[in-house]
Amino acid sequence: MTIEELRRAYETKREAIRARLAEFEETYRRGDHAIFEELVFCIFTAGASARMGLRCVEAVRPILLTGDESQMLNAINGLHLYPAARAAYIVHTRNYLQREYSLRMQSLLESLTDHYERRRFFAENPNIKGIxxxxxxxxxxxxxxxxxxxxxxxxxxSLHEFGVIPSPNPPKNARQYLEIESKMKEWADSIQIDFDELDLLLWSNKTGEILK
Structure with missing residues (x-):
């Protein structure tokens, strides 16, 4: 794919991408439970797929706030590649957030005012398991x-194919992650496509979907 072809794909998908981003903002407005459910989705998705994450969230939704590890495991057994690990991660994370923050996810996020610290809290916190x-x-x-x-x-x-990064291998640490992210932001500016929209555009070009 050339840059011109990428721009044409963007023109075709732009409204759908923006609609999806607006849906994400609505999740936050729906409150603490919806925010925590989204965190659980991402724990399920790590090392798996978005589709698998969605199926597992559906399965645990009735017991998300109350289920113990064995109940979580029973709910997702056969739906996830690593059901025992994910059940343990979710219960540990939920109990930690309940104990320390009363699962008040909006208040927690609003207290994390720095852009990078906000992500670091979730990425490097030993009590938020699996991400x-x-x-x-x-x-x-x-x-x-x-x-x-x-x-x-x-x-x-995609970034590798467009020459933005020298290798498609995943970053091995936070420093490498931030370096690739920075290069992607510079590239988004240079091709005049909104950074967040570009992320979804590249993903959808490979998968055929504008998912979450």
């Missing part, structure tokens, strides 16, 4: 925060 910089970025984007790249394999391959 790193990619899924912390995914979570924040999916609740309406802008300016975070979700550097999954589809986006990384």
């Amino acid at each position: 790193g910089y990619k899924e912390a970025s995914h979570f924040l984007r999916n609740i309406g925060f802008r300016g975070y790249a979700i550097l999954d394999k589809h986006v990384l391959r």
